[in-house]
Amino acid sequence: xxxxxxIEIARKxxxxxxxxxxxxxxxxxxxxxxxxxxxxxxxLAVMERLxxxxxxxxxxxxxxxxxxxxxxxxxxxxIPNRLWRVEPRLSFSKVTFPDWPTSRESGGFIMxxxxxxxxxxxxxxxxxxxxxxxxxxxxxxxxxALLVDLWDExxxxxxxxxxxxxxxxxxxxxxxENPIYVGFDHIQKGKKDELAERIAAxxxxxxxxxxxxx
Numbered sequence: 001x002x003x004x005x006x007i008e009i010a011r012k013x014x015x016x017x018x019x020x021x022x023x024x025x026x027x028x029x030x031x032x033x034x035x036x037x038x039x040x041x042x043x044l045a046v047m048e049r050l051x052x053x054x055x056x057x058x059x060x061x062x063x064x065x066x067x068x069x070x071x072x073x074x075x076x077x078x079i080p081n082r083l084w085r086v087e088p089r090l091s092f093s094k095v096t097f098p099d100w101p102t103s104r105e106s107g108g109f110i111m112x113x114x115x116x117x118x119x120x121x122x123x124x125x126x127x128x129x130x131x132x133x134x135x136x137x138x139x140x141x142x143x144x145a146l147l148v149d150l151w152d153e154x155x156x157x158x159x160x161x162x163x164x165x166x167x168x169x170x171x172x173x174x175x176x177e178n179p180i181y182v183g184f185d186h187i188q189k190g191k192k193d194e195l196a197e198r199i200a201a202x203x204x205x206x207x208x209x210x211x212x213x214x
Contacts, residue, residue, distance in 0.1 A: 002038070004036070005035060005038065006047065006051060006058075007021075007032065007035050007036055007042070007047065007050050008036040010051045010055075010056045011032075011036075013054070013056070014054040014055055018036070021050065021053060024053040024054070025049055025050050025052075025053035025201065026049075026198065026201030026202065027050075032050070035050070044058075045197070045200065046200075048197075049197045049200070049201065052197075062082055062084060064080050064081065064082060064084050064139060065081045066078040066080050066135040066138075067080075067081065069163055071159040071160075076133065077130075077133045077163065078134070078135045078138070079163045079164065080138070080167070083144030083145075083147065083148070083167050083170075083171055084139070084143075084144050085143055085144055085145065086140070086142070086143040086144075090140060091116060091141070091143045091146060092116050092117035093116055093141070094113055094114065094115050094116070095113070095114050095116065095125065095141060096111055096112070096113050096114070097112075097114060097125060097129075098110060098111055098112075098128065099111075116141065119150075122146065122150065123150045123154060126142055126146075126147060126150055126154060127154045127155045127156060129142055130142070130156060130164065131156065131157070131160065148168055148171045148172060151168050
């Protein structure tokens with residue numbers, strides 16, 4: 001069975017029928033149906049308009065690559081090439097990992113539940129995850145912004161900290177932004193894009209009406 005299109009996923013997530021989406025986006029149900037059945041391929045602009053009508057947006061996510069590094073010839077640490085954001089549901093979830101200080105002192109593994117919504121527990125989990133260096137764990141639970149906030153408090157080996165430090169520095173040394181201009185530019189661009197989308201939708205509807213059935 002073929003995977004549903006992004007348009008269909010957004011529509012169903014909103015709880016809409018094809019007719020609902022078509023009405024909100026200023027197009028026809030037949031057109032939406034053709035896109036979802038892959039009989040027609042929408043342009044990027046049309047895709048954005050349809051998904052936007054359902055209350056969603058297309059987003060580019062950066063590709064994160066982990067690079068294995070060993071400082072002693074035995075222990076391998078995985079260092080990412082950039083930081084990323086984790087959705088709130090995972091950033092503040094509850095997880096089960098060893099209690100690292102207890103394990104280190106006793107030589108055993110004492111498992112416990114951690115609440116990532118609690119800052120101190122999140123600090124200890126982040127330290128554990130960076131030391132264990134399992135990429136899928138790090139990518140799933142270590143949020144870039146929260147990591148920067150906790151960075152100076154993490155218990156990490158000196159060389160591991162040095163390997164991550166450039167990523168932290170890059171995040172902390174961003175440009176100074178003026179919210180007044182950012183807000184104004186965003187509003188103006190939003191109005192311009194909305195007008196262009198409405199014009200495109202009207203033109204598409206007119207062309208389809210003129211073409212008639214078949």
